[in-house]
Every structure is written in structure tokens, then in C-alpha cells.
Amino acid sequence: MDSTTDAWLRNRRRLRLTQTATSGAFLLPIMAVFVILFAVPFAQTIYYAFTDFSGYSTDVSFVGFANYAKVFADPALMQGLAFTLLYAIATTVLITVCAIPLAIALNQRFVGRNAVRSVFFFLSVPSMAILGIVWQYIFSPLDSGVLNTIVRSLFGADAVLWLSESSLARGCVIFVGVWAGVGWHATLYLAYLQAVPRDLYEQAEVDGANAWQKFVAITLPQLIPCIVVSTFLLMTAGLKVYDLPYTLTKGGPGFATNTLTQSIIVQGIAQGRADLGSALAVIFTVAVAAVVLAQLALANRLERTLS
Missing domain, CATH: 1.10.3720.10 (MetI-like)
Incomplete structure (x- = not known):
């Protein structure tokens, strides 16, 4: 009875890990799109908001909250x-x-x-x-x-x-x-x-x-x-x-x-x-x-x- 229970629990854990890995595989493209199209540009926007970046020159200086x-x-x-x-x-x-x-x-x-x-x-x-x-x-x-x-x-x-x-x-x-x-x-x-x-x-x-x-x-x-x-x-x-x-x-x-x-x-x-x-x-x-x-x-x- 114990061996049967242990086998059932192992199969249960294995199935759960497989389902988690499958769900993660489906979520990876969505996460990649989110990071590339939102997270990275938004992080850059926050950075530029504290600088004097004009949009053209790469020579920027930190200005703190002056822009705000x-x-x-x-x-x-x-x-x-x-x-x-x-x-x-x-x-x-x-x-x-x-x-x-x-x-x-x-x-x-x-x-x-x-x-x-x-x-x-x-x-x-x-x-x-x-x-x-x-x-x-x-x-x-x-x-x-x-x-x-x-x-x-x-x-x-x-x-x-x-x-x-x-x-x-x-x-x-x-x-x-x-x-x-x-x-x-x-x-x-x-x-x-x-x-x-x-x-x-x-x-x-x-x-x-x-x-x-x-x-x-x-x-x-x-x-x-x-x-x-x-x-x-x-x-x-x-x-x-x-x-x-x-x-x-x-x-x-x-x-x-x-x-x-x-x-x-x-x-x-x-x-x-x-x-x-x-x-x-x-x-x-x-x-x-x-x-x-x-x-x-x-x-x-x-x-x-x-x-």
C-alpha cells in the first residue's frame, strides 16, 4: 500500500511539473514580447526623464527631477x-x-x-x-x-x-x-x-x-x-x-x-x-x-x- 501511494505521489508530482513546464513554454513568447515592447522601453523612458536627453545626442547629463x-x-x-x-x-x-x-x-x-x-x-x-x-x-x-x-x-x-x-x-x-x-x-x-x-x-x-x-x-x-x-x-x-x-x-x-x-x-x-x-x-x-x-x-x- 505504501509503495503504491509513493508511486502515485511521484506520478502526481511528475504530471504537475510537466504541466508547469508546458504552461511556462506557452508564456515565454508573451513574456518576451512584454519585456521587449514594454519593460525595456519604459525603463529607458524613466532613465531619460532624469536627464537632458534631446532625442538625438548621446551625450546626456543627469538633471534629477528638473524635467518633472x-x-x-x-x-x-x-x-x-x-x-x-x-x-x-x-x-x-x-x-x-x-x-x-x-x-x-x-x-x-x-x-x-x-x-x-x-x-x-x-x-x-x-x-x-x-x-x-x-x-x-x-x-x-x-x-x-x-x-x-x-x-x-x-x-x-x-x-x-x-x-x-x-x-x-x-x-x-x-x-x-x-x-x-x-x-x-x-x-x-x-x-x-x-x-x-x-x-x-x-x-x-x-x-x-x-x-x-x-x-x-x-x-x-x-x-x-x-x-x-x-x-x-x-x-x-x-x-x-x-x-x-x-x-x-x-x-x-x-x-x-x-x-x-x-x-x-x-x-x-x-x-x-x-x-x-x-x-x-x-x-x-x-x-x-x-x-x-x-x-x-x-x-x-x-x-x-x-x-
């Missing part, structure tokens, strides 16, 4: 950080608030349901750069702008400075971001809604629950995993946004719609200031990590509360 001090002393860069956070938070909240009711509506049975679903999904198919160019023409502050033409025809009002006034420009960028993302995320929520058992709703109806009570007690808890995924994607995309504000407003008026990614590209590449660009990149990475971790912690707490 310049970043935080530059009002344009701070304005870019503020708008990036505003855009990420606003688009995440607004898309989530709009996408869930839209998904519930698209989950109902009506004539042409598949066609309507396709229309909302394809709103997000064009790239953000193309959408920025199209909406730049629509929001043009000139009298010939599409929206200004409609406003003048219906109300006889003067041209509105949609992209020439700071608050309006920020609102326009956020609006286009929400307009482009609602359909895709509604489709994501729709996929989760279709997996919710109909028996739960039928039992709630028998108990006399109304539509709002069914949403709070059944739909919302069932959508928590999807909300976590959707908001995570929205926050990460919003924090690294570049193409939409750049094509729509070029970061203007002034620096009202400037983003951190645009500042990194301009400072680090266009102006040959790799030192400031590296410092910005480090700050950006730390900020993204902090926001994402806070978001995940909040989502886990919400999931525990509603489950």
Missing part, C-alpha cells in the same frame, strides 16, 4: 492633464449611462430590430480621426458650418463658436466621443443581456415587480461584470485619446482640448525634447495605473454590494 518640475510648472501641460481626465471620466460615465438603456431597448422584440442594432454598432466603425474630420465640418464656427446653418435656418440666430470657445470645444470633443462609443458598448451590454435567464423576469412579474424594480434587482446585478469590462475599456481609451481631439480641434482653442498624449508627441518628437516627453510619459503611465486600480477597486466593491 518643468512639467508641473507648465500651465499648458497641466491643462492637457486636466482635459484628459475630464474626457476620460465624462465619456465613461455618459457612455455607460446611455449604453445600458439603449441595450435594454435593443433587447426588446420589434420590427427591424437587427437593422437598428447594426446602425448603432456601425457608428463606432470609422476611426476617431475620420470622425474628428467629419465633425469638424459639422461643428465649424463659420456661418457655412452644418450646425450653424441649421441653427440660422430654424431660429435665425448668429453663428455659434462651437470650436472657437473653450467650454464649447471641450463639450464638442466629449460629445463626439460619446456618439462614437455608445453603439459599440450597447452591443457589449446586449450580449450580456441575452445571457440573462428569462425565468428571473417571469418570476419577478409574478411577484408584481415593475420595470424599474426588475432593472434594479435583476438586470443591473447581472450586468456588473460587463460594466467592469466596459468602464475599464472606456477609461483606458479615454486616458490615451489623441486622434479625436487633434483632428477635431488641433488641441485648441489655445490648449483647451490638448491631451497628455498630444503633449508627449509634441514635446518628445516634434520639438526634440525627449527629456520632457519622457517625464510626461512616466507621469501619464503612473496616472493611468492609479486611475485603473481605483476603478477596479470601486467595481469590485460595487459588485460585492449588488451581488
Whole structure:
């Protein structure tokens, strides 16, 4: 009996080692890609952030935290950080608030349901750069702008400075971001809604629950995993946004719609200031990590509360 047990334990250990080695072999290419494309460049970025590296000369000097001090002393860069956070938070909240009711509506049975679903999904198919160019023409502050033409025809009002006034420009960028993302995320929520058992709703109806009570007690808890995924994607995309504000407003008026990614590209590449660009990149990475971790912690707490 003891020899049989020992043999079984040896086979068990051998099988476990084989499985571990196999898993490690599959993970090696992923780890290699991570090290080459992220870890090494990020380490170089941290190093350059403490030097006066211009991006061209190999003769660099250590400057300590001087680059970080310049970043935080530059009002344009701070304005870019503020708008990036505003855009990420606003688009995440607004898309989530709009996408869930839209998904519930698209989950109902009506004539042409598949066609309507396709229309909302394809709103997000064009790239953000193309959408920025199209909406730049629509929001043009000139009298010939599409929206200004409609406003003048219906109300006889003067041209509105949609992209020439700071608050309006920020609102326009956020609006286009929400307009482009609602359909895709509604489709994501729709996929989760279709997996919710109909028996739960039928039992709630028998108990006399109304539509709002069914949403709070059944739909919302069932959508928590999807909300976590959707908001995570929205926050990460919003924090690294570049193409939409750049094509729509070029970061203007002034620096009202400037983003951190645009500042990194301009400072680090266009102006040959790799030192400031590296410092910005480090700050950006730390900020993204902090926001994402806070978001995940909040989502886990919400999931525990509603489950």
C-alpha cells in the first residue's frame, strides 16, 4: 500500500511539473514580447526623464527631477492633464449611462430590430480621426458650418463658436466621443443581456415587480461584470485619446482640448525634447495605473454590494 501511494505521489508530482513546464513554454513568447515592447522601453523612458536627453545626442547629463518640475510648472501641460481626465471620466460615465438603456431597448422584440442594432454598432466603425474630420465640418464656427446653418435656418440666430470657445470645444470633443462609443458598448451590454435567464423576469412579474424594480434587482446585478469590462475599456481609451481631439480641434482653442498624449508627441518628437516627453510619459503611465486600480477597486466593491 505504501509503495503504491509513493508511486502515485511521484506520478502526481511528475504530471504537475510537466504541466508547469508546458504552461511556462506557452508564456515565454508573451513574456518576451512584454519585456521587449514594454519593460525595456519604459525603463529607458524613466532613465531619460532624469536627464537632458534631446532625442538625438548621446551625450546626456543627469538633471534629477528638473524635467518633472518643468512639467508641473507648465500651465499648458497641466491643462492637457486636466482635459484628459475630464474626457476620460465624462465619456465613461455618459457612455455607460446611455449604453445600458439603449441595450435594454435593443433587447426588446420589434420590427427591424437587427437593422437598428447594426446602425448603432456601425457608428463606432470609422476611426476617431475620420470622425474628428467629419465633425469638424459639422461643428465649424463659420456661418457655412452644418450646425450653424441649421441653427440660422430654424431660429435665425448668429453663428455659434462651437470650436472657437473653450467650454464649447471641450463639450464638442466629449460629445463626439460619446456618439462614437455608445453603439459599440450597447452591443457589449446586449450580449450580456441575452445571457440573462428569462425565468428571473417571469418570476419577478409574478411577484408584481415593475420595470424599474426588475432593472434594479435583476438586470443591473447581472450586468456588473460587463460594466467592469466596459468602464475599464472606456477609461483606458479615454486616458490615451489623441486622434479625436487633434483632428477635431488641433488641441485648441489655445490648449483647451490638448491631451497628455498630444503633449508627449509634441514635446518628445516634434520639438526634440525627449527629456520632457519622457517625464510626461512616466507621469501619464503612473496616472493611468492609479486611475485603473481605483476603478477596479470601486467595481469590485460595487459588485460585492449588488451581488
